Structures are given as structure tokens and as C-alpha cells.
Amino acid sequence: MAQARTDIGPPLYKEMLPPIIKENYGKWQYHEIVKPGVLVHVSETGAKLYTVRAGSPRLISIYFIREICDLADKYCDGYLRFTSRHNVEFLLSDGSKVDALIAELTEKGVPVGGTGNSITNIVHTQGWVHCHTPATDASGIVKSVMDELFEYFTTMKLPAKLRISLACCLNMCGAVHCSDIAILGIHRTVPKIDHDTLHKVCEIPTLTASCPTAAIRPNPKLKSVEIKAERCMYCGNCYTMCPSVHIIDAKNDAVSIWVGGKISNSRIGPRFSRLAIPFLPNNPPRWPEVVNAVKHIVEVYAANAQPGERMAEWIERISWEKFFEVTGLQFTDKHIDDFTLAQTTFRSTTQFKW
């Protein structure tokens, strides 16, 4: 313990930059998308950096990592990077090697794309692979959705970028709250309490304080707590704090779909995503209901938005009532906010469309 080397931080990124990037750091003049998945950055020195972006399933084996390392050795002098959406980027100083690299990636089943007005990789979470609070799976749905929307990864035919994200519970690890389309796991039943173990393994004040709707109160007689069912909206936060509260329910756990979030400041400022579909069943291994719903929203958006318009901009232009009309999605009581700042989301104008 005494000799442990600690607090050394990550390795300095500069040590891992390809020479062409080191030499032209801060000197880039412009870039172009050569074709789907291929970028070229041109420096004021005239140097050209080619980037080949390829999809990755994020959850990858060390064998996959070694294979992409081999490709980086062969085409990029051993350099590559991962993007903030878990795509792999091969960084080439020699543009003549781009097509050979793409051919080899394609042969291995690694798709090239994710640039420009495409649907790039889905930012997602742990799901049933590793977390203990999920209401749905991550890798499974992501694979199913990307299979169905694959053509949008390898082309750039959408009006604008379309970001899809997934989180398997409403802790929302990742980007679901700010994505064009978000897939979010939800529970629909009140947690069950294991009174026998609760006082041994849980801090009761922490548990009661974890509930956003104050549905939990102590039950001193049982040395436990009780949940007012009619106040509970199944967020699962209490389970995060206390292992004796059980919320996972194979039959009733489900998936919801959200739309219209963005994080960039271009044209209109950032937006939170909002509820589009409150409930779709968990239907592994292919989640056809979820896949169809996402695909449908993508297609309606693609057919109706103007060039350059993100999902949020399109919806705000046509209005939410038109969004529900053109998508054919049902507007229900579930869509009406009833939390702390609900009032700010109600309509306080006579302006609306029939």
C-alpha cells in the first residue's frame, strides 16, 4: 500500500498525437467532409489530415481493440482516437490510403460513416450487462435500432444531424435529456419493500430524502419505511439508495421515447428532450415496437423538416400539436407535466393550431 503510485492522472494527450496533428496543432484552417465517414482537415501549412470515422458498439472486447490497433498500425502509423459518441477515428496523413482502409474496415464488418447530417452512434449505458437499476437494456436496443437505421449512418441525407441516445433508467447516464431522439427505460410499479433487511442495510433518513415526491416515510414500528403508492411515480431513486427496496419488474418495466433535445447553440439554443411516447413494451431481443417508433419519427422528420433544421427546430416551427398530428403519435395525460415547474410548460397564450 505504501508504495502504490497514485494521483498521476491520465497520460498527457499530447504524447499520443500523430505527428501531423502535433505539427499543425491550432493551425487548422478549414475542413471538408469528403464523403460519408471521411473528413479532411487542411492546415495553414498546407498539411492535410484525413479522418476515417467508423462505428463501434462501444461495448467491445480486447480482441476488437487489438484489431483496430492493427489497422491503425497498417494505415495510420499506429494512431487512432475515439469520439465523444464512441465512434473510432483513424487519423491518416496519407490520403491515398483512405480507400484501402475503408475496404478493410468494411470487410471486417465495421461500418464507415457517422459524419454530417447522418444518424451517428447512439450514446448509451450499461443496461442488463452491468447495472443494477435498469428498466431496460442498452446494448440490445441500440443494436436493434442501428440495424434498422443503418442507411442513415452511412449516408448524409437527413435535413440535419440527428442524435439518438439511450439510458436504461431515468438516472439518464449520458445524453437522453438533450438528444433529438431519446430512448429511456421506465418503471411502472410501486417498489416493494423488504422490511426484514431494510434496517440492517439502509440508512432510513437517506432513503426518505431520496424521494422526489416525498412518498416515503419512516415506519418506526417495523424499523422500516412505507411508500404512499398514490404519490409514487416509480423513479426508482429509493432503490438506488437502499437495496431492500425493489423496483425492477420484468412485466411492467418499459421504454419511453423523447424528442427535440439539442446541446449546440447553433441557430436556437440548447433544449431538453420532451416526452413523445410514454410507454412501449420491453420486447427483447429486437424491441420491434421501439425500433418502429424511432424509425417512424426519423422518417416523418426527414420528410418534413427543412434543410438544416434539427428535430427541436422543426417541432418548434410547426408546433407541438402539429408534431403529434404529423407523426400520428397519441397525446395523453402522461404528456402533461405535473412536477415542480409544470406551470412553466403549460400554454399561456391563445395561439395554437386546430
Place this chain on the structure above:
Amino acid sequence: MAFIEINGQQFEVDEDGFLLNPDTWIEDVAKYFCKEEGIDELTEDHWKVIKYLRDYFFQFGIAPMVRKLCKDTGYSLKGIYELFPTGPAKGACKLAGLPKPTGCV
């Protein structure tokens, strides 16, 4: 669930080796756990922290926040880590027989 045996007495522990019932804790539990948390021998400083954690837990039903722990015992966080190399939660709370910390740890 697993059991550990200390001086002929059985204690139920979870998969991370945390005592399952804080009420069953005895000093020998801390002595038993200390090796696996990187502590050679429990000194007076260790006992001071352990006693504080147990008193706080039984008074308030929760483990104290780290700032509260440091302020009340007079040890800096660095000092706590010197005493308990695996930290206030995994180290000190475990030795004190408190429930395992929850949340996104």
C-alpha cells in the same frame, strides 16, 4: 449470504465483506476487517474514527458526510486516508460495521 467466523462467533456479511447487521458489531469485527483494508494495526486514532461513526449512525440513522466526519474528529481527509487507505466509506464504515454506502459510488 456468506458468514465469517470471529472467535467462534458467526457474522453475516455481503459480497463486499460488509457486515449485514450493524447491531451485531463487536470490536473484534474491526480487528478482523482491518488487514483486508490495508491496516496493520488499529491505533487509538482508528478507534476514535470508528467510535465516532458508530455513535453518529446510531444517533441519526445515517453515516456522516465526509466534511462532518473530518470536522468532528479533527482529521483532514488526507489524515483519514492515512488511517484508512481504502477511504472513509469502504474502509472506515466497513470497520465500524455500518451499512454499505449506496448510490452511484
